[in-house]
Amino acid sequence: EIVLTQSPGTMTLSLGERATLSCRASQSVYSNYLAWYQQKPGQAPRLLVFGASNRATGIPDRFSGSGSGTDFTLTISRLEPEDFAVYYCQKYDISPRTFGQGTKLEIK
Amino acid sequence: EVQLVQSGGGMAQPGGSLRLSCAASGFTFSNYEINWVRQAPGKGLEWVSFISSTGSTISYADSVKGRFTFSRDHAKNSLYLQMNSLRVEDTAVYYCARRDYGYYGMDVWGQGTTVTVSS
Numbered sequence: 001e002i003v004l005t006q007s008p009g010t011m012t013l014s015l016g017e018r019a020t021l022s023c024r025a026s027q028s029v030y031s032n033y034l035a036w037y038q039q040k041p042g043q044a045p046r047l048l049v050f051g052a053s054n055r056a057t058g059i060p061d062r063f064s065g066s067g068s069g070t071d072f073t074l075t076i077s078r079l080e081p082e083d084f085a086v087y088y089c090q091k092y093d094i095s096p097r098t099f100g101q102g103t104k105l106e107i108k
Numbered sequence: 109e110v111q112l113v114q115s116g117g118g119m120a121q122p123g124g125s126l127r128l129s130c131a132a133s134g135f136t137f138s139n140y141e142i143n144w145v146r147q148a149p150g151k152g153l154e155w156v157s158f159i160s161s162t163g164s165t166i167s168y169a170d171s172v173k174g175r176f177t178f179s180r181d182h183a184k185n186s187l188y189l190q191m192n193s194l195r196v197e198d199t200a201v202y203y204c205a206r207r208d209y210g211y212y213g214m215d216v217w218g219q220g221t222t223v224t225v226s227s
Contacts, residue, residue, distance in 0.1 A: 035213035037153070044203055044220055045145075045153065050213030057215070088153050092213070095167035097143070099153040 002027045004089055006100035014108045019076040021103045023089035028069045030093035036065055036074045039102075040085045048087075049074060081107070110134035110216055112142075112204050117221035120194050124225070128189040130204035130218055137185040138162070141207050143214055144178065144189055146200035146223075156202070159187065161209065172198075194225045 003026040013019055023034070032052035037045040047056040049065035052072055062077040076083055084107045089100040116128040130142065144156040157168045157178045166178050177190040187204060201222050205214035 031211065033211055037213075039153070044205075044217035045214075046217075047213045047215045050215075051211035054211075056213065086152075090153075090155070090213075092207070095158070096169050097155040097158065097167075099145075099155060102152045 001096055002029070002091060002098060004091060004098055004100035006087075006089060006103045008103060009101070010104045010106060012106045012108050013079055015081065016078050019079055019083070019105060021074040021076075021087055021105075023067075023072040023074070023100050025070040025072070025091060029072075029091045032068050032072075033091060033093035034065075034067070034072050035090050035092060037088045037090065038083075038085045039088065045088065076105075079105075079107075112206060112216055112218035114202075114204060114218040114221045117202065117223045119224045119226065121227055122194060122196055122225055124194050125190070125192045126194065126223060127191065128202055128204075128221055128223070130187040130189075132185045132187070132206070135206075135216075138182055139208070141209070142180065142187050143205050143207060144202060145205060145214075146198075146202045148197070148200045151200075154200070157189070158207075191223070194223075196225050198223060199225050 005024045007022045034052045036049040039045040053065045086102045113131045143158040159166045159178045175193045180187045201220045203220045204218040206216045207214045
């Protein structure tokens with residue numbers, strides 16, 4: 001079973017700063033079937049990026065995904081107030097379609 | 109409007125059963141696979157199961173295999189998660205979410221439904 005490890009666990013940044021979130025897989029993710037989700041308290045997750053680097057419909061271009069194989073990154077270029085949330089990566093190539101443990105992005 | 113509307117859930121005793129429903133509207137139901145994802149209180153997301161667009165392929169997380177059954181009814185545009193032999197650790201908010209074939213992610217989510225297993 002492939003394990004996804006996200007780092008850091010918590011990130012504290014200021015408005016306008018750049019955020020770089022990491023997701024590392026214990027084995028290669030087939031065809032880069034790797035997605036990123038944002039979740040705010042009391043809400044369902046929201047798809048941000050799929051296929052490692054493709055922004056979902058309606059997602060602002062300050063969000064970008066990159067990486068391949070075992071190392072993936074979600075970058076938020078300039079933090080807006082609504083970006084402070086928990087972010088999860090997920091692999092969906094083969095089952096089990098595991099999630100990372102999440103990165104909490106806090107405002108400084 | 110494209111949406112997934114969940115129902116069911118509630119409270120059960122350990123060893124008991126519950127059934128969750130997920131009703132799809134606003135899109136061609138038969139074109140999408142559906143996943144169940146859960147979130148225990150204060151914890152992260154856990155993938156539970158998926159069913160393919162045709163219903164021919166179903167997969168489960170090891171934590172629920174043999175206890176949960178996922179099915180879909182194309183006539184009713186609905187999906188069901190039958191949860192048997194419930195355990196305290198199954199307590200969570202459960203979400204259904206659709207995913208298109210291929211490299212697309214889960215782009216439409218239900219509102220979530222709470223399952224509490226307690227004696």
